Amino acid sequence: MSETSTIEPTDAEAQNVSAVAIRFAGDSGDGMQVAGTRFTEASAIFGNDLATFPNFPAEIRAPAGTLPGVSSFQVQIADRDILTAGDNPDVLVAMNPAALKANLADLAPAGTLIVNSDAFEERNLAKAGYDANPLTDGSLDAYRLLEVPMEALTKEAVKDTGLKGRGVLRSKNFFALGLMAWMFDRPHEPTLKWIDEKFGNDEAVRSGNELAFKAGYNLGETTEMFRNTFEVKPATLPPGTYTTVTGNQALAWGLVAAAQAAKLPLFYGSYPITPASDILHELAKHRNFGVRTFQAEDEIAAVGAAVGASFVGHLGVTGTSGPGLALKSETISLALILELPLLIVNVQRGGPSTGLPTKTEQSDLLMVMYGRHGESPLPIVSISTPADAFETTIEAVRIALKYMTPVILMSDGYIATSAEPWLLPDVSQLPDISVSFATETNGEDGEFLPYLRDPDTLARPWAIPGTAGLEHRVGGLEKEDKTGDVSYNPLNHEKMTILREEKIAGIANDIPEIEVDPDADADLLVLGWGSSYGPITSGIRRVRARGLKVAQVHLRYINPFPRNLDEVLRRYPKVLIPELNRGQLWRLIRSEFLVDATSYSKVQGQPFKSIEIETKIMEMLES
């Protein structure tokens, strides 16, 4: 079973396909993200399994019509369980020549190409770098090309709404969406309802979008040009109630859930940064949950405020991306020596420096593992898919609270912005992760010892201001064992360094052992982490579909590693580690376990394609 379907051209009125990938592409001001998201929503409600891949430039409005300004949204819908948005779209909607040029290479062989022909005039062609009009020079003959004058048809559709000037053409994304709704037989209601809710306070815009959507749909229905539609039946997902969720959304909800499960107020300190800002936006909406969002003056203040909140008994959380994490480093080390719970969310993006703010990468792993001054080990927990963010976030918070330590929760741009269906959990069944604040002195002489540790977890007590008799001082200077007083004693420093290290290492006894996905007796193990889960898993499915065996392990816990990882790695003659970096997990595995693993690296700001994983696995199996 392949992850990406290829649609066989037929003359049938409605082709029945198992999975199909559609990409909407246009200028960043053309509303492609909206069109894609609405198509996704309608597909989710229809019952398909799906996965999305939004891809947009860092510039909010790059010059219109140019290649850097192209924004796209790919969604794969399927009648079965899928894991990625598809390697290559089967259908490409291109709103202008630049969108065509930037995306055509990805279109599947003989794929369907729907273009807004009105945009293919001399000026736009020149901006996109076309010498000749690709619609007429035969260069698109290998595709099923459908030319639609979307601008003229949108203008006609909205002519009675009172929309004027540029406002008229703003609705053309809904025209394109209407056309795709017809082509894939999507329900109308979710889109029309959304238009009503979103634009209800501006009747001209509301009715313009609705009319454009209907006009697009009607064009499909009445025009001979669109003889072919696709039928993608609902998927047979496990029973239950579903929603479509992006990684940032699931992570934000996971924080709200974790705070409830911990019986603590949530304090989220953050400074706007792509691609983490949506977590702040989502949390800021939920004041009624008692959520305190604090948009700080900078990244350092964001984590500092979270540390302050933790000191006084809140669930302190900060979220950022690589450049922000670099700035937070010193404060994270402070929280580490203070031994306070703190969650640091790192939504990775392409680096170094400003790098590729809107593109995905997994290149901060060594920074979170080693990028602090001093001996400063911290737990690292990693999210694999958008829906996985909810549960993994709660787990990261559990560790932070139980072990009184900062924890770094790794996400990335792909997880953050892409969406997938999520079987909603019953929140009454969430684990109780609450901890107790200290209320009594714990010393033999009736004194309070802020660094007297729990013998099992090595966690110190959490005594919060307001508790009479437990007044104490903490600080960044080395602590004396038990008392927490400032100490420059050489042996004490070594003891405390090792205690902090053992505390983190001991978490390995409190996390599940890894289970190897089928094919435990294979010759090759593919080890991954983070958002590569989808492409790796679908790549492995392709290999297994050939009748070959491949074992798979995907890590949620990166520090400490699951306690049986060493033994699991040694079962396989070959270990392949695909990562969107230059081999960072690979280096950790080699240095930790002396295992001669093979790195498979990609640093293009894009997720792996399933076929890339498949090809690499085949190469490994055949070598």
Add this chain to the structure above:
Amino acid sequence: MTDTAARYTRQDYQTDQEVRWCPGCGDYTILASVQNFMAGLDVDKEKVVFVSGIGCAARFPYYMNTYGMHSIHGRAPAIASGIAVARPELSVWVVTGDGDSLSIGGNHLIHAMRRNVNIKILLFNNQIYGLTKGQYSPTSEVGKRTKSSPTGSIDHPFNPISLALGAEASFVARTIDMDRDHTQEMLQRAYDHDGSALIEIYQNCNVFNDKAFIQLTGREERELNRIKIEHGRPVVFGPDDEYGVVIDDGAARIVEVSAVGIDAIHVHNAQASTPAAAFALSRLSHGPYGPTPVGVFREKPRLMYEDGLQQQIHDSQADRGPGDLQALIGSTGTWTVE
């Protein structure tokens, strides 16, 4: 109030830690003033939190028997903001120095004041880096010769009062370490103020910058140079109040009262609609050189950040009810698979 106040003595606020400032340091005097002041306060000791950054002054929390955090360089206002926003019922104090708050932590200082988070910031200004043994600081005078400026500093210094007024601070005051009564009065005024409060405390570093404030502390000089400003009163000073301040065209200048008449003397208004006149007063001296105002420059309450946040939480709960997590995760539309 008396009953509560009687619960504590200065000793209750002292810790068992050996105080390790250099003998003769102004920090000792300030510590005593703060401990005395706290002992008389109507606040439970366990609800007091002292937060500091890095520097000599930053050791302060270790010597206060309250909750405390000796954090990292410059970040105390940010950490304290998190504390105050999370737990508005706490009494939150920041102890910082001129390097800590005006150099590495300048950004956090101005934003804490702008937001009007209810934290009280005690800025020990000794115009030198003490802990790192004597480099010039952002309040050192131009031309100052130190280890890092052997040929004289070319850095133009900050005027902390001007800076705070420009940063929208709702309470700004200045005092002097040696003057315990005035220090305690300023502490009380800051404590009583709803919102962020900055007190610049001129603090003598007798090792690296001795007598920097001699014009305000010397027996001979101080009467001529200390301008005690008080809300609602004409700004006059000198042994017989013979000098005064007038403000014209936005600038303050010193005059002899007899030359202009008392009615021409500027009457200080700490609650004026704009901080313009207070700013003019702050420009009378750029550092403790010559006549320098001390006292409360500005005391103008406005919405505290944490009150605004609490109100939003309250309103949101009144409006939408307490959060329903199950409803939240289904809030963007759901479908059911049978």
